[in-house]
Amino acid sequence: MPTEKIDRRSLRTRAMLRDALISLFQKMDYETITITDIADQANVGRSTFYAHYTSKDDLLRSSFAGLRALLVDQQQEALARRGSFEDRSLGFSLAMFEHAGNHRDLYRALVAGRGGTIALTSIRQILSDLVRNELTTTYDKANPHFVPHELVVQYVVGAFMAVLTWWLDRRAELPPERVDAMFRKLAVQGIFRINEPPPPAVPLSN
Amino acid sequence: MPTEKIDRRSLRTRAMLRDALISLFQKMDYETITITDIADQANVGRSTFYAHYTSKDDLLRSSFAGLRALLVDQQQEALARRGSFEDRSLGFSLAMFEHAGNHRDLYRALVAGRGGTIALTSIRQILSDLVRNELTTTYDKANPHFVPHELVVQYVVGAFMAVLTWWLDRRAELPPERVDAMFRKLAVQGIFRINEPPPPAVPLSN
DNA sequence: GTATTTACGGAACTCATTGTCCACTATCCT
């Protein structure tokens, strides 16, 4: 069992520190937040902070456990569905857009500053694992030995992260389903046709 | 004329500061570099630094002028070429891979640390401008009013940056032409087929 | 070539933050 009975006090203060960081995130840039700020906001001694986390980054990184679980679920569910390849692929996408949309303010604060780096890196890491896993069960069989596996993973996740941050910067005006559909159309058609001949000339007539 | 005759001494010290930062980049993380370090490395007074730049970030950002010019050239050249849509599209890609490959050590140092953020953001900005410009002359006509213009820009640039950093992390083993080809195949086919029906079922037989 | 303008150096100073330490207290666990 992974739960090694941690003292309630520890759990409490850790939660308070997490919440404090999230609160501060909405008020100021991540970089300008100091350990003192966090400790004050959490009503906790500064030395207490160091008893649990080694740095701001450490604290931030530790706050991405739930998200991973959520996305893994969604992926499993999508893969288990019937339907075309595109319907079942990239199952994390919609869930991620929705999650980000629901916590829009937080995410936008995250993405904005330089501190977004850690957050985005964490998310990127989670998504990379998902995509990598998904591709081993699908893409590989269809397109063996053509483009390095990991290149496709990075391509897809990079594109996704870019669309996600763009969407958030735009105040998430488009409904999640729409962005999701657009992203996946771009991505899936790009990924699964690389063995085919190039597309025809551009249809200027219509 | 944009050159407002700047004192030679200024030009010299600015160059020395730039070089100093680049040197230090190879030795230590961007975050751990201090203004003092830069000034020392450049053999310049610390106050002199502040006479020219307001911060480390400011200095770093100012070091991306040449790159932009190079990439714009490449794009123009590629667009002027004859050939298929894919051949002419995304003309910055190969140039960027080659530039990064030639200055591999520097780029890898840039990408590695957290300070890469500023560098990567600068590059991302440059590339976004290029792609946006390119799409207004091509993509728009082919796929009007379907996916927001800017979404495609972000999608492409995000994917590119991800592939680029992955490639650099891998010590740039693949030749630039290869990565370029792979990236553009993924990107172009993904971008220019969004009006067409979905791809056929996966060819498991072969 | 001289005068004027501009940049440089370097020290001094203020301020904010980090990270560590310690003795004391509060809380939990069983």
Added chain:
DNA sequence: AGGATAGTGGACAATGAGTTCCGTAAATAC
């Protein structure tokens, strides 16, 4: 209840950010 564990708040040295000032050096203007 009593030992273990966690939290408190203050003191501490160390580091770096910016700013200011003034004497000196170098470039530019004419």
